Amino acid sequence: MNLHEYQARDLLKAAGIPLSDGDVAATPAEAEAIARRVGGTVVVKAQVHAGGRGKAGGVKLAGTPAEAAEHASQILGMTIKGLVVNKVLVVPAAEIATESYVGLILDRATQKPVFMVSDAGGIDIEEVAAKTPEKITRLAVDPRYGLLPHQALQLALALYRDWAQARAAIKIMRQLYQVFMANGCSLAEINPLVTTPDGSVLALDAKIVIDDNELDRRPDLAVLRDESAEEPSEVAARRANLTFIKLDGNVGCVVNGAGLAMATMDLVKYYGGDPANFLDIGGSSNPDKVVNALKIITADPRVKVILFNIFGGITRTDDVANGIVTATRQFTVNVPIVIRLTGTNEAAAFRILESVGMAAMSDMDAAVSKAVALAKAAA
Ligand code: GDP
Ligand code: MN
Numbered sequence: 537m538n539l540h541e542y543q544a545r546d547l548l549k550a551a552g553i554p555l556s557d558g559d560v561a562a563t564p565a566e567a568e569a570i571a572r573r574v575g576g577t578v579v580v581k582a583q584v585h586a587g588g589r590g591k592a593g594g595v596k597l598a599g600t601p602a603e604a605a606e607h608a609s610q611i612l613g614m615t616i617k618g619l620v621v622n623k624v625l626v627v628p629a630a631e632i633a634t635e636s637y638v639g640l641i642l643d644r645a646t647q648k649p650v651f652m653v654s655d656a657g658g659i660d661i662e663e664v665a666a667k668t669p670e671k672i673t674r675l676a677v678d679p680r681y682g683l684l685p686h687q688a689l690q691l692a693l694a695l696y697r698d699w700a701q702a703r704a705a706i707k708i709m710r711q712l713y714q715v716f717m718a719n720g721c722s723l724a725e726i727n728p729l730v731t732t733p734d735g736s737v738l739a740l741d742a743k744i745v746i747d748d749n750e751l752d753r754r755p756d757l758a759v760l761r762d763e764s765a766e767e768p769s770e771v772a773a774r775r776a777n778l779t780f781i782k783l784d785g786n787v788g789c790v791v792n793g794a795g796l797a798m799a800t801m802d803l804v805k806y807y808g809g810d811p812a813n814f815l816d817i818g819g820s821s822n823p824d825k826v827v828n829a830l831k832i833i834t835a836d837p838r839v840k841v842i843l844f845n846i847f848g849g850i851t852r853t854d855d856v857a858n859g860i861v862t863a864t865r866q867f868t869v870n871v872p873i874v875i876r877l878t879g880t881n882e883a884a885a886f887r888i889l890e891s892v893g894m895a896a897m898s899d900m901d902a903a904v905s906k907a908v909a910l911a912k913a914a915a
Contacts, residue, residue, distance in 0.1 A: 537746045538585040542625045543760050544742035547719060548726070551711040554704075555739050558627030567608035570626040571601040577629040580607040585765050586617040587743070588660065594621065597629055622764060630738055635728035636695045637661050637672075638705075640712055642722045642747075648676040649716060651683075651709065653691050657728040683713045696731070704737035705729070719757060720750025769813075769832050776828035778817060785810025786840040786911045788833035788871075790826070792817050792851045800845045803900065809908030812839045818851075826859025827866060834869055840914040841872050843907040845900060848879025857885035861892050872910050876903030 539547075542560040549555050558574060560583065561567040571578045582594030589595050594616050598604035608624050615621070635658030643650040654672045656664050664671055673694040677683050685706075692705035708729065716724040723745040730740050751758040763771045773780030779794065787809045791797035794816045801811040813833060817825045833839055846856045856877065863869070875896040877885050882898065889896045897903050 537748055537761055539744040539760055540583045541742055542583055544744040547715050548742050551715045553708050553711045553739055556627045560623050560625050562623050564605040564609040567624055567626050568601045568605035571604035574628050578604050578626050579629045580604055581625040582611045582616055582621040583623040583625055584616050584619040584621050586619055589616055592616045631732050633731045633733050635730050637727045638729045639725040640716045646676045651675045651691055653694050655695050683710055701731055701737050720747045722747045772832050778829055781814040783811050783813050785812045786838050787907055788812045788839040788842040790815055790829050791845045796847055803904045807905045807908040809911055823855055823859030823862055826856055827863040830863040840911040841907045844875040846877045852881045853877040853879055853885035854881040857888040874903050874907040876900055
């Protein structure tokens with residue numbers, strides 16, 4: 537679950553990380569009132585689940601409350617990376633001497649939280665990582681011991697030569713680590729962490745992603761979810777209890793089991809196609825899941841073909857076949873459907889589909905290459 541910047545700021549502030557005051561506004565008038573209360577030059581910042589807001593025109597300095605209202609009216613309603621801005625954050629503007637990057641991610645390779653810091657902060661860290669990876673210092677933290685003093689020192693010295701600033705950075709990194717561990721984060725990031733001309737160290741941006749698996753035991757975090765800011769198909773899938781991730785391709789995939797779903801996406805790529813989504817309909821035999829899955833996938837106009845890949849173990853393939861028949865009776869699917877079924881009740885499944893004029897196959901390679909060819913022909 538992505539948090540908005542203003543929500544992430546609250547978690548960081550509670551841990552003691554230095555951040556400016558400010559507030560969030562949904563209208564230009566509210567933004568103006570906050571700017572007046574804060575006083576001086578302010579920054580008006582789009583609150584969307586996307587980085588690169590600065591480049592997209594979603595971060596603007598305002599010298600007066602009236603200007604803050606003007607910027608807010610421009611930014612509210614604008615679209616950044618496909619996401620509509622419903623709120624802006626209004627905070628006092630800081631003067632910037634240097635911009636650094638401080639991030640903490642859960643690293644699957646080392647199975648540890650890994651710090652990444654760079655004195656080339658402010659801009660896209662992905663770009664720094666791609667072009668000048670030597671500018672990023674990485675350090676894995678053993679969760680049994682936490683961030684040890686010498687590790688924090690090493691990270692801080694990668695950012696600052698000044699001793700007072702290094703000490704401030706050490707404190708911030710310890711606090712960031714605490715926020716990360718206490719809230720089940722998969723990512724906690726400050727970009728930029730700035731120094732001001734008077735030498736103080738300040739966090740100007742905050743990004744936090746919380747592992748969805750944390751939310752059942754943390755209702756206080758679960759309420760921070762903003763569904764209006766999320767990909768509608770992912771919201772619909774979560775409500776339908778489907779594990780779904782939207783992607784950019786045109787081959788819609790309906791698969792049972794996460795491993796098979798990954799393998800299916802790999803095979804789509806192998807045959808030169810692009811998956812439109814990751815979808816695991818799970819191990820149950822519930823035809824409703826198939827109906828919901830088809831509704832969600834076909835809502836995307838980019839999808840040119842739907843590929844079912846079902847390995848029947850606990851999942852009964854005849855139930856899936858019934859689901860496909862039910863779904864295609866409930867609404868018109870305007871793209872071809874390629875079905876691969878094998879395993880439990882396979883013969884019955886083939887009969888059900890044949891009775892409504894739909895063909896199925898049992899070979900995975902054949903089905904995937906056929907789906908890719910159909911998608912290419914329609915593109
Ligand atoms: P992002 O582009 O979505 O990561 O949004 P950020 O909050 O990181 O802002 C992008 C850039 O705007 C920063 O790297 C700064 O250069 C600039 N910026 C943000 N806040 C301030 C501020 O208080 N003062 C000044 N002078 N620039 C700011
Ligand atoms: Mn940023």
